Amino acid sequence: MKKIVVAGGGVGGMMSALLLSNKGFDVTLFEKESELGGRLAFTEHQGYKVDKGPTIVLLPEMLQQLMEEAGIGPEEYELIRCDPLYDIHFSNGQTYTKFANIKEQLMEIDRVFPEDHQNFIRFMDDMNIRFNEGKPRFLEQPFLNRWEAIHPNTLNALRKLKAFRSVKKQLDFYFENENMKTAYALQTLYIGGNPFTTPAIYSLVSFSEHQHGIYYVKGGYASLVKVFEKALKEKGVNVFKNTPVQAIGMTDNRIASVTAGEENIEVDAVVLNGDFPLAESLIKKPARTYQPSSGCLLLYMGIDGIYEDKKVHQFFMGDDFHLNMKQLFKDKTIPTDPSYYVFHPSKIDDSLAPEGKGVLYVLIPVPSGDHIDWDKEKEYLAEKVLSSMEQRGFTNLKTRTEWMQIRTPKEAMIEGLFSGGSFGISPSLFQSGPFRPQYQPHTEIDNLYAVGASIHPGGGIPIVMQGAKLLADGIEGKYLTRDVIRNESIKSF
Known part of the structure; x- marks a missing residue:
């Protein structure tokens, strides 16, 4: 053997x-x-338990199929569907909700971005074709021979998937409203990529959210x-x-x-x-x-009560998304007006906190690398984001917070993540x-x-x-x- x-x-x-x-x-x-x-790990404190890393379950059918192949049946764990998928809150007061159901999504687009109704239909139709072409070619086979990278079949497939165009450039082709473009560009941050430079093949992430849904693992x-x-x-x-x-x-x-x-x-x-x-x-x-992916400042929080009016997943955008990404990826400085993601699993899972309590997980994309003194800067950035959250609907958050732990790229580097990047190489x-x-x-x-x-x-x-x-x-x-x-x-x- x-x-x-x-x-x-x-x-x-x-x-x-x-x-x-x-x-x-x-x-x-x-x-x-x-x-x-x-x-995949928890951070825990006096009855509070929060995921340290990944939170959003994408491609659930793929996950279940692979678990089955490994000998783990669906009875061993529970997936909970999140629908609506999440809210995106813009600085101009707009809130855009993403749904798995396309009819519901079109109604939401008519409410918020009516000029992009037909554009969204065209986007989804094109992405469906590209997903079906790209999945077997780029997810289900390796490229072991270095010459495969320049083989005509590979280059042709990359062209079909618009890999030589950025996610943002591709969305400029489809949508008119800038906030609509941002709503379908931010997903590159799931893998630590800049939407203004990341290949448009990764636009399939935002498509897959509608096509396959978003789930949460119970517990x-x-x-x-x-x-x-x-x-x-x-x-x-x-x-x-x-x-x-x-x-x-x-x-x-x-x-x-x-x-x-x-x-x-x-x-x-x-x-x-x-x-x-x-x-x-x-x-x-x-x-x-290698070029590392972006890093994260993560806030793990135990709070008094649950924010019943909030979704499990939410994104809060700053005034200038382009400037935010420039500071994050090019200047490699702490964003002056950061966008951030909030995860509130206690809305659907009461096993993560003592009775009557809840947990929050806040992710702020920040530069990877060791050039920022996080011991000095982390409290400042955390306070800035907590104040923003209070202003944007998390009423009395600071007084309701009973425990908070901050994790920075410095800890990520100590734990063995390349250059403090949270998602592998860029x-x-x-x-x-x-x-x-x-x-x-x-x-x-x-x-x-x-x-x-x-x-x-x-x-x-x-x-x-x-x-x-x-x-x-x-x-x-x-x-x-x-x-x-x-x-x-x-x-x-």
């Missing part, structure tokens, strides 16, 4: 371990932290970690926590062993699941240059699709594999799970082919 070591117990590592175990491999998983999950997204752990135990995967992989031993461009804890273990293959630009240092190759054109690191990132090292937000097909929980499937299928195919060749050779002999 082939022995595979998975270095890192994030979503990609856990999913890879399960899929490989299902395919008959002997899998051992090492995690440097005391808990599995990576970005919090991080509750899936216990579900994964149970499945890993049932499958017989060896899991070691508080045990980082410290070194990789090479013989003739192949990995022969890994050192973890006090042990040196012989292996047939290794899967890296740390944030790839940092995990890559284990193989002692010349460092490659989704720029030359870090997407065929240009992104693949599940076999160094083809000259035959048995090295990688999975995670910085690996194709990209970030987001279902997408990282899909990356694990590509990896597991690739490993199975490689060893199956070798076994067939070996058996045929034996027969011939």
Whole structure:
């Protein structure tokens, strides 16, 4: 039985371990932290519990299908549909609500942006065609050969998906109202990308919200970690926590062993699941240059009561979205008038706080990197956003707040996220699709594999799970082919 070591117990590592175990491999998983999950984790305080990382469940059918393939049935967790999807509050007083149902959405557009009624229909029709073309080409297959990036078929597919145009430029083509454009551009921030430069292929994110809906995992997204752990135990995967992989031993461009804890273990293959630009240092190759995604200032809050008039998901936009993005991505300064996202899961889940209490999660996009003194700046920015929230409908928020924890890119860097970016490497054109690191990132090292937000097909929980499937299928195919060749050779002999 082939022995595979998975270095890192994030979503990609856990999913890879399960899929490989299902395919008959002997899998051992090492995690440097005391808990599995990576970005999927809770922060807790005196009965309050808040997701630390991802909150919005996109592409629910893909998530369920991949969980099923890993041996986790739908009875193991509960998805709650969020409809309306969310509110977007603009500084001019407009509020635009997104719905899954297109008829409801058109009624909302007639109320807020009537000039874009027909434009929205055209946008959805075009995005449906591109989604059906792009999903099999860019989500369901890898690009292991470097020449595939410039193959005519690849370039033609990228042209069809408008990958050489930015999200914002594409929305200029469809919509008239600037706030309408912003409403369908902000989703690039889900993966740490600038809508003014991120390829228009990522416009499919806003389309997928209507097409596939937005969901919430009962108990919090991080509750899936216990579900994964149970499945890993049932499958017989060896899991070691508080045990980082410290070194990789090479013989003739192949990995022969890994050192973890006090042990040196012989292996047939290794899967890296740390944030790839940092995990890559284990193989002692010349460092490659990557552009990080944006960072986040995160506020985790326990509050007295629940804001019953608020949606589970809400976005609050500043006066000048273009300036906000310029300061965030080009100037790399703290935005003077930041846009931010508020998550209020207590509206639909009473398990996250003591009786009569609630939780809030506030995300402010900020620059990644270590050039900002967050110990000095975090309180200032948090206070600014809390004041804005009070002015925009969260009445008496400061006096109702019983607990608050602030997380900055500094903590993200300490925890192992590349340059403090929250979403892996940036989704720029030359870090997407065929240009992104693949599940076999160094083809000259035959048995090295990688999975995670910085690996194709990209970030987001279902997408990282899909990356694990590509990896597991690739490993199975490689060893199956070798076994067939070996058996045929034996027969011939």
